[in-house]
Amino acid sequence: MYAGQVVEEAPVRDIFATPRHPYTLGLLASIPGSAELTADHRLPTIGGAPPNPLARPEGCRFAPRCPLAVDACRTAEPELAEIAPGRRTRCIRWQEVAR
Numbered sequence: 386m387y388a389g390q391v392v393e394e395a396p397v398r399d400i401f402a403t404p405r406h407p408y409t410l411g412l413l414a415s416i417p418g419s420a421e422l423t424a425d426h427r428l429p430t431i432g433g434a435p436p437n438p439l440a441r442p443e444g445c446r447f448a449p450r451c452p453l454a455v456d457a458c459r460t461a462e463p464e465l466a467e468i469a470p471g472r473r474t475r476c477i478r479w480q481e482v483a484r
């Protein structure tokens with residue numbers, strides 16, 4: 386869930402092994418014990434903050450914080466699209482996430 390929306394759905398093993406949304410990637414990268422610490426020995430974080438519910442951005446709600454955002458992300462809200470049986474993501478660049 387991000388900013389009131391489901392952004393990714395998949396079986397638990399798939400979520401942890403092969404996330405397909407940048408927010409999921411960010412969350413998994415910050416799990417204590419499994420995360421690579423930053424140069425100053427801190428857990429990685431997702432930059433920025435969730436949007437104000439009364440002033441959400443146009444397009445993808447995660448775009449202001451997303452390292453993969455492109456112009457198309459800011460013009461239309463992504464659908465929660467099925468990318469494989471039992472897997473859905475709300476990211477137009479999920480194939481880049483996979484890489």
Ligand code: SF4
Nearest residue numbers: 445448451458476477
């Ligand atoms: S749609 Fe764009 S901004 Fe939103 S999560 Fe995917 S890459 Fe990032």
